[in-house]
Amino acid sequence: xxxxxxxxxxxxxxxxxxxxxxxxxxxxxxxxxxxxxxxxxxxxxxxxxxxxxxxxxxxxxxxxxxxxxxxxxxxxxxxxxxxxxxxxxxxxxxxxxxxxxxxxxxxxxxxxxxxxxxxxxxxxxxxxxxxxxxxxxxxxxxxxxxxxxxxxxxxxxxxxxxxxxxxxxxxxxxxxxxxxxxxxxxxxxxxxxxxxxxxxxxxxxxxxxxxxxxxxxxxxxxxxxxxxxxxxxxxxxxxxxxxxxxxxxxxxxxxxxxxxxxxxxxxxxxxxxxxxxxxxxxxxxxxxxxxxxxxxxxxxxxxxxxxxxxxxxxxxxxxxxxxxxxxxxxxxxxxxxxxxxxxxxxxxxxxxxxxxxxxxxxxxxxxxxxxxxxxxxxxxxxxxxxxxxxxxxxxxxxxxxxxxxxxxxxxxxxxxxxxxxxxxxxxxxxxxxxxxxxxxxxxxxxxxxxxxxxxxxxxxxxxxxxxxxxxxxxxxxxxxxxxxxxxxxxxxxxxxxxxxxxxxxxxxxxxxxxxxxxxxxxxxxxxxxxxxxxxxxxxxxxxxxxxxxxxxxxxxxxxxxxxxxxxxx
RNA sequence: CGGGGCGUAGCGCAGCCUGGUAGCGCGCGUGCUUUGGGAGCACGAAGUCGUGGGUUCGAAUCCCACCGCCCCGACCA
Numbered sequence: 001x002x003x004x005x006x007x008x009x010x011x012x013x014x015x016x017x018x019x020x021x022x023x024x025x026x027x028x029x030x031x032x033x034x035x036x037x038x039x040x041x042x043x044x045x046x047x048x049x050x051x052x053x054x055x056x057x058x059x060x061x062x063x064x065x066x067x068x069x070x071x072x073x074x075x076x077x078x079x080x081x082x083x084x085x086x087x088x089x090x091x092x093x094x095x096x097x098x099x100x101x102x103x104x105x106x107x108x109x110x111x112x113x114x115x116x117x118x119x120x121x122x123x124x125x126x127x128x129x130x131x132x133x134x135x136x137x138x139x140x141x142x143x144x145x146x147x148x149x150x151x152x153x154x155x156x157x158x159x160x161x162x163x164x165x166x167x168x169x170x171x172x173x174x175x176x177x178x179x180x181x182x183x184x185x186x187x188x189x190x191x192x193x194x195x196x197x198x199x200x201x202x203x204x205x206x207x208x209x210x211x212x213x214x215x216x217x218x219x220x221x222x223x224x225x226x227x228x229x230x231x232x233x234x235x236x237x238x239x240x241x242x243x244x245x246x247x248x249x250x251x252x253x254x255x256x257x258x259x260x261x262x263x264x265x266x267x268x269x270x271x272x273x274x275x276x277x278x279x280x281x282x283x284x285x286x287x288x289x290x291x292x293x294x295x296x297x298x299x300x301x302x303x304x305x306x307x308x309x310x311x312x313x314x315x316x317x318x319x320x321x322x323x324x325x326x327x328x329x330x331x332x333x334x335x336x337x338x339x340x341x342x343x344x345x346x347x348x349x350x351x352x353x354x355x356x357x358x359x360x361x362x363x364x365x366x367x368x369x370x371x372x373x374x375x376x377x378x379x380x381x382x383x384x385x386x387x388x389x390x391x392x393x394x395x396x397x398x399x400x401x402x403x404x405x406x407x408x409x410x411x412x413x414x415x416x417x418x419x420x421x422x423x424x425x426x427x428x429x430x431x432x433x434x435x436x437x438x439x440x441x442x443x444x445x446x447x448x449x450x451x452x453x454x455x456x457x458x459x460x461x462x463x464x465x466x467x468x469x470x471x472x473x474x475x476x477x478x479x480x481x482x483x484x485x486x487x488x489x490x491x492x493x494x495x496x497x498x499x500x501x502x503x504x505x506x507x508x509x510x511x512x513x514x515x516x517x518x519x520x521x522x523x524x525x526x527x528x529x530x531x532x533x534x535x536x537x538x539x540x541x542x543x544x545x546x547x548x549x550x551x552x553x554x555x556x557x558x559x560x561x562x563x564x565x566x567x568x569x
Numbered sequence: 570c571g572g573g574g575c576g577u578a579g580c581g582c583a584g585c586c587u588g589g590u591a592g593c594g595c596g597c598g599u600g601c602u603u604u605g606g607g608a609g610c611a612c613g614a615a616g617u618c619g620u621g622g623g624u625u626c627g628a629a630u631c632c633c634a635c636c637g638c639c640c641c642g643a644c645c646a
Contacts, residue, residue, distance in 0.1 A: 012595060012607070013581040017639050028580095037638065092644070109646095143570075143644055157646055209646090218645080302643085316643065406646060443646030477605055513606035531605065
């Protein structure tokens with residue numbers, strides 16, 4: 001591909017809207033262009049990278065016996081109504097009517113369609129297990145897109161579905177995908193770690209998220225270097241401290257002006273935060289009011305809280321007037337005197353004597369509150385988030401917290417979708433059973449961005465060989481005044497094309513500085529420089545982008561490389 | 570949706586406070602020179618100042634409304 005003909009332009013300055021290195025570089029190097037919030041075009045270079053990532057995924061899916069198909073982007077809403085998701089999912093599911101006033105949706109994933117296909121096509125246990133996948137555009141009207149390609153609204157995802165006779169079969173399938181994912185991420189140059197994850201609203205019996213560590217990550221991971229424990233903070237558990245036993249003292253009001261936060265309260269009273277109780281107020285999707293109590297030195301974990309009370313439709317923070325209406329006071333809140341509220345208390349609070357809690361009066365707290373002596377919890381559960389340095393539940397070593405980006409997930413779905421769709425099979429004993437499903441997703445664009453996050457320097461992108469849009473970037477210097485340079489460059493370019501290994505060829509009439517700078521920005525793994533100087537030195541200057549190692553190789557060697565793809569050691 | 574910021578040429582920005590004929594750098598076009606690290610000179614093209622309304626003799630500038638984008642929080646590949 002001649003750079004003079006490539007539909008691309010490089011930018012000298014960082015676009016103002018970009019924060020993450022991958023976003024800046026993909027924009028500057030002409031790989032992507034933004035159309036709207038969370039909506040991007042992949043330009044020819046970006047499209048080639050995406051296709052290469054796709055091909056790696058395809059190969060590894062095929063290798064575990066997964067069959068590629070393609071399912072529609074637009075679904076009749078009935079499909080989603082029948083599974084119940086039409087009603088469970090909020091505005092991120094785009095709904096519209098077609099010309100016949102029929103309700104339609106833009107697909108976010110394809111569990112429903114798979115279940116319907118299974119219903120129609122699978123009758124017997126002999127047809128199971130089966131693995132299916134496709135690459136398809138998803139649209140999710142996210143509340144907020146961010147980070148360039150990291151969180152977008154429209155994106156191509158590889159989603160795969162395992163279909164098994166029973167849980168044991170699902171476990172077996174799940175292991176295959178787990179292994180395939182490890183290979184995929186390794187091949188495209190990502191250090192992904194699998195962490196245990198929340199199973200979310202669809203239920204299911206287990207899930208892992210494959211995460212790459214990144215400071216811009218949206219998830220927090222709880223990691224233990226000592227034993228390898230790795231979980232999403234949403235579900236991670238730690239060994240909580242054991243409070244010293246104290247006799248329960250009588251409650252006592254204490255005036256605490258302006259102590260609306262735990263920090264202010266602890267400072268004002270001159271006691272550790274661990275001697276206080278924190279109240280957080282939520283409303284569930286179906287309208288229940290929830291007050292969650294944790295010790296002041298911990299934070300409420302909304303995922304755990306959601307699961308503890310099986311909150312339908314999730315949780316949202318409560319409004320001040322909603323809190324007041326239940327007899328409580330924001331900033332000075334506690335279940336003391338609360339009404340019409342589901343009281344959820346962290347188990348550690350139950351073990352911690354004589355805590356300071358809100359008096360539900362502005363400017364006042366109550367000392368020596370003991371549960372359940374002073375108020376009765378509706379639910380006692382473990383509802384706090386793991387903290388940096390807390391003791392690993394498995395080995396007791398201090399855990400660390402890291403930010404991560406989810407590059408893929410695997411999920412034991414179970415039978416919810418197949419039961420809803422009536423997708424059953426007849427077993428060898430003549431019994432009818434629902435098919436057991438798993439789902440396995442990888443977002444293409446996000447992975448491309450994560451590869452850039454992991455492989456770049458101050459000059460630009462450094463593509464791993466496996467996903468580079470072109471294997472090499474051929475730079476001709478001084479071609480205008482030295483016919484030998486032009487001829488050599490043209491010949492190498494043509495030769496690569498003939499061998500089916502197209503390379504990027506900078507044939508532009510630009511200064512050497514511009515060409516080198518662009519070559520480094522665009523990030524092909526090999527940079528081949530042809531110039532009067534290199535020819536005089538006996539050939540082509542070959543630079544490995546990743547290391548900057550540079551050597552002059554005989555032309556024949558470069559020709560061999562363009563044919564085979566690998567330089568002799 | 571709450572909070573913060575921003576919308577002026579392809580990109581980065583100034584101008585706005587204190588209204589008076591829209592500017593800078595890069596990029597782009599043409600010509601000449603230059604050619605191993607973002608070249609020089611000359612000439613040139615390019616902007617509904619996000620949109621609509623209002624105030625005013627006059628609005629990029631002041632006021633109102635709306636739209637869009639980015640960042641921080643509630644969601645997920």
